[in-house]
Amino acid sequence: MRVLRGLGALGLGVFVLVAPSCAAEAEAPSSTATPGIDADARGGSDAGGAVDGRATDGDGAAESDLPCLGDEAPIALAGGLPYVTVTIGEAPAYDAPFLLDYGTNSSTIDLTKFTPPGPAVTGCDPTLLGQLCGFSRFDFFGPWGVVSLYTDAHGTHGGVAQAGILGTDFTSKVAVSLDYARAKVRRADRATFCTPADFAAAGMAPLSAAGFFTNDVAKLRPLSDVIAGSAPSITVANVPTIPLRIAGVTAHAQLDTGFDDALVPFSVNVNEAFLSAVTAAAPSALVRAADKDLSLTTCAGVSEPVEAYALASGAGVELVGEDGGAVRTFPGATLFVKRTPEAARRCGGIGTWTVPAAQVAASFYVALGLVAFDPFGSRVWVGREAL
Numbered sequence: 001m002r003v004l005r006g007l008g009a010l011g012l013g014v015f016v017l018v019a020p021s022c023a024a025e026a027e028a029p030s031s032t033a034t035p036g037i038d039a040d041a042r043g044g045s046d047a048g049g050a051v052d053g054r055a056t057d058g059d060g061a062a063e064s065d066l067p068c069l070g071d072e073a074p075i076a077l078a079g080g081l082p083y084v085t086v087t088i089g090e091a092p093a094y095d096a097p098f099l100l101d102y103g104t105n106s107s108t109i110d111l112t113k114f115t116p117p118g119p120a121v122t123g124c125d126p127t128l129l130g131q132l133c134g135f136s137r138f139d140f141f142g143p144w145g146v147v148s149l150y151t152d153a154h155g156t157h158g159g160v161a162q163a164g165i166l167g168t169d170f171t172s173k174v175a176v177s178l179d180y181a182r183a184k185v186r187r188a189d190r191a192t193f194c195t196p197a198d199f200a201a202a203g204m205a206p207l208s209a210a211g212f213f214t215n216d217v218a219k220l221r222p223l224s225d226v227i228a229g230s231a232p233s234i235t236v237a238n239v240p241t242i243p244l245r246i247a248g249v250t251a252h253a254q255l256d257t258g259f260d261d262a263l264v265p266f267s268v269n270v271n272e273a274f275l276s277a278v279t280a281a282a283p284s285a286l287v288r289a290a291d292k293d294l295s296l297t298t299c300a301g302v303s304e305p306v307e308a309y310a311l312a313s314g315a316g317v318e319l320v321g322e323d324g325g326a327v328r329t330f331p332g333a334t335l336f337v338k339r340t341p342e343a344a345r346r347c348g349g350i351g352t353w354t355v356p357a358a359q360v361a362a363s364f365y366v367a368l369g370l371v372a373f374d375p376f377g378s379r380v381w382v383g384r385e386a387l
Contacts, residue, residue, distance in 0.1 A: 068198050069177045069372065070188030071141060075100070078158025079262040080362035082178055084166065084185050087139035089119025096163035098140075099154075100178065100185065102373060103256030103359070104167040105238045108152035109133070113163040129153060140166065141174070141187040157260065165258070168238045168375075172215050177372040178257065180365055190215075190376045199381050204372070205327045206379040207319055212241035212252070215375040226252060228354040240373055240380050243320035244358050246311070246335075247282035249274070250320060251356035255371075255380060261361035264292055264308070266333040268317060274356035275309075275337050285315045292334060298344035304351075306336040319382065328385050330364065 076083040076097060083097040094114050098107075111118050111126050111133075124131035131151045138147040154162035175193040177186040188194070196206065211221035220238060223230040244253030251274045261267035278285055292308035311317070317333040318326035340351030350357040365371050372381040 066194055066198060066202055068188060068192060068194035069179075069186035070175070070192060072179075072184045072186045073141065075178070075183055075185045076158075076160055077180065077183055077366070078160045079260045080180075080366045081157055081260055082180070082185065082257060083160050083162070084140065086164075086166070088135055088137065090137045092119075093137065094119050097160050098164040098166045099162055099258055100171070100176070101165045101167055101256070101258035102171065102240050103254060103258045104165060105169055105172075107147075107149050107165055107167045107169050108154075109135075109149040109164040110152055110154040110162065113154070113161050123148075124151070126151060140170065144170070168213070168240075171373065172213065172238055172375040175372065175374055175376065177370065178365060179370050181369040186372075193374065193376065194372070194381075196377075199372070203384050204370075204381045205321045205384045206374075206377075206381055207242040207327060208322050208378065209240045209242055209380055210378045212236055212254075212378075213238060213373070213375060213380075214378045219378070226353045226355050226357065242380055244268075244360065245318040245320050245326065246274075247278050247285035247315055249277045249281050249356065251277075251358045252353075253319075253358040253360050254350065255365075256359050257362060257365060257371075259359060259361040261363050264334050264336075265363040266317075266330055266367075267361040267363070268333050268335050269306075269338050269350060269359040269361075270335050271338055271350045271353050271357045273354060274358060275335075277356050282315070285312050286310070286335065287312050289334065292336075294336065298341070299347040302341050302343045304338070304341055304344060306338055309335040309337065311335075322379075326385070327382060328368065330367070 073084060082100045084100050085095050086098050087093050087095050088109075096113060111121075118126075119135055122134040122136075124133040126133055129151050132148050133151060134146060134148050136146055138144045149164065152165070154164065156162065175188045175190070179186060199206070211219065211225075214220065217235070217238060220235040222232050223234040223236055224232055226236060240255040241252050242255060243250050245251075251270070253268075259267070259269075286309040289308040289310045294306050294308070296304040296306055298304050311331060311333055316329040316331040319328045321327040338349065338351035340347070340349060345352050350359050368382050370383060374381060
């Protein structure tokens with residue numbers, strides 16, 4: 001089953017007319033600065049993310065000891081999804097778990113998750129979904145002042161009653177590192193964040209997210225780079241997207257920390273363009289796994305069947321570094337092919353992209369142990385594979 005997270009990022013980027021959201025099948029623009037389209041996320045299972053088939057672990061202790069990753073706070077991991085406690089409102093103020101979701105550029109709030117009267121809101125009807133509401137206080141590693149969040153409905157995962165989503169409209173402003181091994185989140189600003197030399201000394205390597213993830217939205221690529229025929233004034237969404245390779249074929253892969261793959265660990269969504277390129281380059285690299293096929297829910301209310309493929313012996317999902325080499329390889333992944341129905345194309349997603357594309361799920365980051373998101377350098381840093 002696929003749980004729709006609300007406002008997301010797999011379609012249009014910033015500075016565009018608001019596109020349809022999957023939240024309550026209603027039109028709902030994104031939050032403070034970055035409108036987007038809903039991202040897909042398989043979910044609904046409260047099981048912890050399994051790690052069979054994971055890549056070889058690097059030196060997680062050395063990575064986690066980097067002081068330049070900044071201050072730290074605990075996260076709750078539910079099915080591999082990272083939840084951080086934020087404080088919202090004042091007199092009274094409320095502490096609530098928000099999903100740290102790099103698969104969306106839009107932050108949301110579920111006001112039903114708060115004990116009445118709940119945080120005070122301005123400028124909206126808080127009883128309705130898709131409403132832009134103002135909040136006088138929002139604290140995530142320090143105060144952010146007055147913020148605006150769209151109302152949405154979220155579920156409960158692994159016992160965590162999700163009160164909201166913290167998307168890249170917040171996390172592209174600071175450097176956030178998710179330390180899955182220690183259940184911690186770290187936060188630094190540009191002046192204090194680790195340098196490439198710091199990361200190299202800790203055995204970590206960069207994955208380039210240039211044009212897709214940045215603190216400067218003027219650097220985002222035009223949507224026409226990934227969807228042929230798109231208007232040149234529209235950009236991709238501000239979502240970490242790195243090169244991923246299978247059987248020698250490279251695709252743009254979105255790193256979606258809110259993609260719950262507890263049902264099928266090490267899931268990778270791929271589009272038709274990527275499937276076609278892989279099967280043309282290496283016809284025996286993929287093995288049909290019909291027993292894992294799923295039917296997904298879309299924001300348009302129509303179902304989307306997805307076909308499952310396993311990797312043949314010797315094949316693997318490679319996270320490609322800036323030098324073109326494989327930084328980490330995952331041989332045990334399952335691919336799900338997205339063929340977006342015409343009625344659901346307005347929902348966006350990699351299924352609408354005309355170039356090879358993929359979406360990487362939560363269990364990969366659990367296996368990596370530490371993932372550092374660098375919006376200043378448009379990179380994602382992970383530990384190199386142990387030799």
